[in-house]
Amino acid sequence: MSNVGLKNWYAIYTKPRWEKKVHGLFQQRGIESYCPLNKVKKKWSDRVKIIEEPLFKSYLFVHIAEDQKTEVRFVDGVVNFVYWLGQPAKLREEEISRIKRFLGEHTDVKVVQLVDPKPGDKVMIVSGAFMENEGTVLTADKKWIEVRIESLGCKLVAYMEKEKISLKS
Known part of the structure; x- marks a missing residue:
């Protein structure tokens, strides 16, 4: 059984403060990605505003097949895959779903x-x-x-x- 078309979630390390930009570049190229955004209250001298900022600084997630890894590495702003125990860090679908549900239920995480x-x-x-x-x-x-x-x-x-x-x- 071939796993060429099988997609996995991977953690990607980006340049600092490039998470949203890289997510947009992935979308333009048709690469499925997820940039978890945390709703945070920011206070200025004249107002309080809720802004969305990346939950994981310099990280985002891509859902790709094995043969797309090279394409992902060459997207502007991508530093590399996050490695865990010598391999690109794979996440289970349930873990991505949990992050989404968690952020849907909680703010200022x-x-x-x-x-x-x-x-x-x-x-x-x-x-x-x-x-x-x-x-x-x-x-x-x-x-x-x-x-x-x-x-x-x-x-x-x-x-x-x-x-x-x-x-x-």
Whole structure:
């Protein structure tokens, strides 16, 4: 069975502050891409405005076949693929969907780079964007719950009620 036409999601590293530009260039070339945008309140002296800025600084995602990797590398603003364990970092479709759902439900999201996470309690998320997903609690402080997306080597942090999870036995 050939996997020439099989598409995977890959993380791409861009020049600083080029995420939206590269996303636009991919769209012009017919390359499916996703640039997660975080809605953030910015305050100026005379007003407060909600702006969309890239969630992952200098990163975006492409959904491509193996034979499109060279084309992606030559798009202006692309530095290279993000590598994880010596290979271009692949993401599962579910992970991209989770990021989309997460950003649809939360604003002003923070990205925290993982240093050395310690495994904790196994939980089942019982409501919200990640409903029916299992996870491992990294930390829980009052209402802060940390969600880990392993392919990226980072975690998304959302303000979520503890009632949205239950301990697995």
